[in-house]
Amino acid sequence: MTAAVSVAPSPGMRELDGQVALVTGGSRGIGRAVAKALAEGGAKIAVVSRDGVRADQAAEELPGEGHRGFACDVSDSGPAAQTLKAAEELVGEVSILVNNAGITRDNILLRMKNEEWDEVMLVNLKGAFNMTQAVSRGMMKRRQGVILNVSSVVGLSGNAGQANYAASKAGLIGFTKSVARELAPRNIRCNAIAPGFIRTDMTASLGEGVVDGLVELIPLGRLGEPEDVAGVARFLAGPWARYITGQTVSVDGGMVM
Ligand code: NAP
16 A cells, blocks of 8 residues: 655645746736746746836735846747746746746738737747747756646637637647656646636727627636636646646636536
8 A cells, every 4th residue: 555645735834935936928917916826835936028127026026035027028049048047047946937928919810911920929839939948958957847838728719810829829738748748757747727718918908798798608607817827827836736747727717618
């Protein structure tokens, strides 16, 4: 018989004490709420976004000490690697990576411009590749790490007017499964979160009529809040999820089943 193994932190400890999390797009919306939840779990946070002032401010407002903001466009591999290096010097060795930075450039297929397709792929998909490649070397050496990719239910269901965005988010799910298989032997877990419609700047331009229509499609009867996603990220980053890898967890009020 195997002895019972406890995954709960020791008394007086939090489950992410001693960990460092790098959260892309951590200055606003879902990323900011994820950064806060991980900080509440005890992690030190490197907040990354293109706007360095906002990244610094978001880092300052996190609970606890030792968080820092970094200006970086994750779609560019050179700056992504430099940002990781700076974060490891100033905050510590990154043990949790959250690839959350993402954009939309919606258009119907026939009108979609090359730039709209390319920009979305570069930020949403290549950005995750850039940061994951940069961070994985250290994680592999240390034989410890968690990678979370923020996908979307739209990557599972598709959405008219979002061929570029849906393709990038579906791509992230394939990326997640491949990275999970490749890095599992080094004790690195990789999972995706697929949020539904969450109240952030990204969805702020949806009119009231559109929101009412969406709510009718959501069994739990409301749009999500960034904190709804953040709690799942904290769970997946922590010890209770230690046997979960390669999965996509939908956080969508039951919209896509
Ligand atoms: P948001 O409010 O628009 O925030 C996006 C964040 O990403 C900001 O911090 C932004 O900061 C950063 N960012 C954008 N492009 C970047 C780049 N090239 N390099 C670095 N940082 C960049 O978006 P959100 O709604 O919180 O969405 C966060 C993630 O969840 C995205 O991947 C999105 O696709 C996904 N998601 C959102 C929803 C939703 O309903 N809101 C649903 C499903 C999935 P800067 O502008 O300063 O760079």
